[in-house]
Amino acid sequence: MKSVLMTADAVGGVWRYAVDLGSALRRKGATITLAVMGPPPDARQQQEAVRAGLHVIDRPYRLEWMDDPWTDLERAGEWLLDLERAIRPDVVHLNGYAHAALQWRTPVVVVAHSCVRTWWRAVRAEPAPVTLDRYTAAVTAGLKSARCVVAPTTAMLSALQTEYGPLASTRVIPNGRVAAPAGVPVSLWRKERMVIAAGRAWDEAKNIAAICTAARRLPWPVYVAGSAKAPDGQARDLPDVHLLGHLAASDLDGWFRCAAIYALPARYEPFGLSVLEAAQAGCALVLGDIESLRENWDGAAVFVPPADEEALVHAISSLAEDPVRRVTLAQRSQARAARFSIERTADEYRSVYERLIA
Numbered sequence: 574m575k576s577v578l579m580t581a582d583a584v585g586g587v588w589r590y591a592v593d594l595g596s597a598l599r600r601k602g603a604t605i606t607l608a609v610m611g612p613p614p615d616a617r618q619q620q621e622a623v624r625a626g627l628h629v630i631d632r633p634y635r636l637e638w639m640d641d642p643w644t645d646l647e648r649a650g651e652w653l654l655d656l657e658r659a660i661r662p663d664v665v666h667l668n669g670y671a672h673a674a675l676q677w678r679t680p681v682v683v684v685a686h687s688c689v690r691t692w693w694r695a696v697r698a699e700p701a702p703v704t705l706d707r708y709t710a711a712v713t714a715g716l717k718s719a720r721c722v723v724a725p726t727t728a729m730l731s732a733l734q735t736e737y738g739p740l741a742s743t744r745v746i747p748n749g750r751v752a753a754p755a756g757v758p759v760s761l762w763r764k765e766r767m768v769i770a771a772g773r774a775w776d777e778a779k780n781i782a783a784i785c786t787a788a789r790r791l792p793w794p795v796y797v798a799g800s801a802k803a804p805d806g807q808a809r810d811l812p813d814v815h816l817l818g819h820l821a822a823s824d825l826d827g828w829f830r831c832a833a834i835y836a837l838p839a840r841y842e843p844f845g846l847s848v849l850e851a852a853q854a855g856c857a858l859v860l861g862d863i864e865s866l867r868e869n870w871d872g873a874a875v876f877v878p879p880a881d882e883e884a885l886v887h888a889i890s891s892l893a894e895d896p897v898r899r900v901t902l903a904q905r906s907q908a909r910a911a912r913f914s915i916e917r918t919a920d921e922y923r924s925v926y927e928r929l930i931a
Contacts, residue, residue, distance in 0.1 A: 576604045578662040582611040586846040596625035597919035610634045617821045637671045664926045673715035680929035683719035691732040695841035725844035728865035749918030759855045761900045769832035771798040771847040778841035788813040829854035840879045852906035857899045859888045873905040
């Protein structure tokens with residue numbers, strides 16, 4: 574396996590996943606072309622890709638989960654097939670669904686980071702509306718066309734097949750993350766008396782609003798990293814917290830290394846890359862009690878029902894008042910995080926690629 578054509582977007586965690594995975598695959602001898610759609614990578618993201626040794630090409634085509642993307646989706650498909658003819662990759666790695674139904678000459682792997690239908694069922698507690706029928710048809714066609722469908726958790730794979738039906742070839746490959754840069758060791762006993770949350774504040778799935786509501790009742794200040802402005806331009810009001818905005822990966826790691834507690838009472842989180850980053854940095858974890866987060870962090874985090882503000886306040890306040898329990902939990906989160914190395918993730922993807930090529 575020498576060459577991979579990988580798609581990505583620069584909106585959320587898929588970018589960090591793609592850059593880290595691409596960098597690890599490159600260290601194993603592969604050439605990675607990253608085809609980015611949606612809002613273009615900013616200057617910091619471009620620098621991350623250069624440092625990772627990735628070839629990035631971007632186009633402003635709307636992503637399949639955005640409103641009325643269909644004309645852009647068709648144009649993006651033509652662009653991707655042109656790239657395939659020019660690059661002649663060994664594998665096409667799609668971090669999306671619809672384009673898997675194109676007339677590819679190359680084996681296609683689809684990775685299920687999230688989807689609107691599984692989001693809708695988890696966040697709204699009801700089946701997706703008929704207004705999503707065209708999206709459903711496009712995603713279904715892509716999933717059925719892919720040579721292999723990969724999900725980052727068993728929970729996500731199960732949710733995907735509940736919505737779209739059985740899939741012929743599947744694999745669960747947990748996401749990985751590059752370990753924090755070596756430096757002054759983090760003393761878990763000397764961390765700052767603060768709570769941090771990270772994620773798209775406009776996304777109901779992250780449930781950042783619950784942390785904002787609870788913040789006024791917590792003994793420690795709450796800091797939120799992530800954009801409060803949705804792709805449609807609407808900004809979310811975040812009272813009673815310190816909003817940090819979108820941070821570069823290195824800056825976010827600095828905040829994780831300082832903060833004693835990381836909170837994410839998510840309603841929907843197919844993997845939770847920010848949870849892994851916080852755990853690597855030695856944060857005690859307070860997480861939404863959902864299947865995917867239990868799958869990864871059971872025994873290494875405190876879990877709260879996403880809709881229970883009292884439970885969230887109690888969980889964070891109890892950890893703030895009990896340093897021994899807090900440090901013990903942080904040690905467990907760090908030990909669990911060691912399972913999710915990017916090298917292991919890259920090795921598992923290589924085994925999928927090589928099977929498909931063979």
